[in-house]
Amino acid sequence: MTAVIESATAPRTANQPRVLGVGTAVSPVSWTQEEVLDAFRITEPKVTSVFRNSAIQRRHLRLPDPGPDGLRAPESQGDLLDKHRDTALQMGAEALEACLKQAGADLADLRHLCCVSTTGFLTPGLSALLIRDLGIDRHCSRADIVGMGCNAGLNALNLVSGWSASHPGELAVMVCTEACSAAYAMDSSMRTAVVNSLFGDGAAAVALRSGNTAPGPAVLKFASCIIPDAAGAMRYDWDRELERFSFYLDPQVPYVVGAHAEIVVDRLLQGTSLRRSDIRHWLVHSGGKKVIDSVIVNLGLTRHDLRHTIGVLRDYGNVSSGSFLFSYERLLDEQVAEPGDYGVLMTMGPGSTLETALVQW
Structure with missing residues (x-):
């Protein structure tokens, strides 16, 4: 007798969304942890140890320029919000275009755009601004996921997957764009040190389409x-x-x-x-x-x-x-x-x- 071994499987549907492409982008300047410490003249041993034991070698950040005295002055909340808008839009556009290129698609193919960010607040949101700046079809469906934090990429992917499944053959893109420099508040506390030692600027986009046999997952x-x-x-x-x-x-x-x-x-x-x-x-x-x-x-x-x-x-x-x-x-x-x-x-x-x-x- 030949034993029949049931293979492990997961549920599939006819209109299962598939990943067509991915693209990433970062802000222009990268910093080592030592360079960040030097930039803000941080010497407190407890704080420097947090930076040096982070398993991080480099991060991309937009830090304030030094003044005449060589010190980097704290940025106001208004300045940080401006930084969020400018950096998030620039990185988001780059990631979106890189993603579409890998997917073999153009901006004209885009039918749904979902933007994710936690590092600042904008009205109108990033989706509307990207549609305007990149010349995307003004009838493109859109959504903004704001303030959910680091988990938000999968929360949004869940929603975009649902949109894709109900619109077979149409292209949807999710863009996560986080200008973490816009949440960079420098003081001497350990609370701030933990955050400032960890986050970097970055954007990532992923394209989905259902009802096709693309090679992506x-x-x-x-x-x-x-x-x-x-x-x-x-x-x-x-x-x-x-x-x-x-x-x-x-x-x-x-x-x-x-x-x-x-x-x-x-x-x-x-x-x-x-x-x-x-x-x-x-x-x-x-x-x-x-x-x-x-x-x-x-x-x-x-x-x-x-x-x-x-x-x-x-x-x-x-x-x-x-x-x-x-x-x-x-x-x-x-x-x-x-x-x-x-x-x-x-x-x-x-x-x-x-x-x-x-x-x-």
């Missing part, structure tokens, strides 16, 4: 997990002393996130007959060294499994909502993904929240 399903008890662990709030918004990261965030990674991944794979060992590609948000280590431990992964995430953190820092797409781009460059391979995308951010998606090549 199909987006199969999503799963989320919010941790209400940790609602204040990651937050962007008003600093009355500095008179600007300031981001806060609780030191326990990596451990809280790691402890819930297994829960959300198991939920993602529920009903698919897949096990974690069936996942060949892991594309996780580059949230920080301790976050990455915690995910590795709690999911039983290796550093090789998260090599793209580790490399993005090293070369760009945490670029917020688009980080996982920087990792996806590196996976594509390796050319190791094969038809039938499964991948898990994972982001985490304020809420506190973990978001996941299952894809298959």
